[in-house]
Amino acid sequence: MSTILQASDISKVYPSGEDTVTALNHLSLEFDAGRITAIVGPSGSGKSTLLNLLAGFDVPSSGNVTHNGNSITAMPETTLASYRLAHFGFIFQNYNLVSILNAQENVELPLSLASVPRLERTKRAKELLARVGLGKRITHRPNQLSGGEQQRVAIARALATNPSVIFADEPTGNLDSATGSGILELLTGRSEGSEARTLILITHDMEVAARADKIVKIRDGRLDSGA
Ligand SMILES: Nc1ncnc2c1ncn2[C@@H]1O[C@H](COP(=O)(O)OP(=O)(O)OP(=O)(O)O)[C@@H](O)[C@H]1O
Numbered sequence: 712m713s714t715i716l717q718a719s720d721i722s723k724v725y726p727s728g729e730d731t732v733t734a735l736n737h738l739s740l741e742f743d744a745g746r747i748t749a750i751v752g753p754s755g756s757g758k759s760t761l762l763n764l765l766a767g768f769d770v771p772s773s774g775n776v777t778h779n780g781n782s783i784t785a786m787p788e789t790t791l792a793s794y795r796l797a798h799f800g801f802i803f804q805n806y807n808l809v810s811i812l813n814a815q816e817n818v819e820l821p822l823s824l825a826s827v828p829r830l831e832r833t834k835r836a837k838e839l840l841a842r843v844g845l846g847k848r849i850t851h852r853p854n855q856l857s858g859g860e861q862q863r864v865a866i867a868r869a870l871a872t873n874p875s876v877i878f879a880d881e882p883t884g885n886l887d888s889a890t891g892s893g894i895l896e897l898l899t900g901r902s903e904g905s906e907a908r909t910l911i912l913i914t915h916d917m918e919v920a921a922r923a924d925k926i927v928k929i930r931d932g933r934l935d936s937g938a
């Protein structure tokens with residue numbers, strides 16, 4: 712099994728008024744290619760911070776993150792932006808959909824950035840929205856969609872470029888368990904018989920965590936090795 716992503720001794724300290732908050736405290740972790748890892752832990756334990764650092768949306772205060780041996784941490788922002796686009800898909804805890812774009816346009820966005828021709832990206836966006844059960848909602852803007860529907864648009868968007876790694880912050884949080892289970896299949900790519908995708912997800916849902924190959928527990932910004 713090969714390591715696709717590696718965090719080495721990463722810490723994240725946020726300024727907080729006069730004080731600081733240590734969200735991650737010297738954490739080291741490896742992720743195997745093609746596997747599902749579930750990150751679990753109490754609210755405020757540092758899960759979203761960890762995911763943001765792994766995906767290169769934020770830089771650690773110290774330590775290093777590498778993807779296939781390439782240091783994400785050392786990359787200049789411009790290089791990193793195209794690197795993320797080529798390799799990573801991200802589903803944010805608050806979805807981060809673009810409010811003035813409709814569902815289809817939101818899903819097409821990463822494809823436009825990757826210079827995929829219009830016809831192809833429209834086809835791909837429609838296909839993905841149908842796969843997440845939103846075939847009849849493609850012209851709805853985020854404020855015209857329910858929370859679970861917005862979540863599914865965010866999932867379709869993350870899948871659009873067919874990334875080798877998907878990071879997902881509570882991807883099934885607003886979905887019922889049957890929908891959530893279908894979404895999980897879609898995220899892993901295992902249902903398509905395509906090459907296995909690496910999936911790193913944060914979840915409070917023990918049913919979802921149980922389907923992961925590995926569970927990582929975080930507490931107070933550290934790995935929780937206890938029960
Ligand atoms: N931008 C920021 N500035 C200051 N403090 C922050 C910032 N982002 C997060 N924190 C703090 O860092 C800690 C970890 O936050 P994080 O969002 O990673 O937690 P989490 O495990 O994802 O929680 P939840 O399950 O509620 O989403 C918290 O104490 C939080 O208040």
Ligand SMILES: [Mg+2]
Nearest residue numbers: 758759760804
């Ligand atoms: Mg969080």
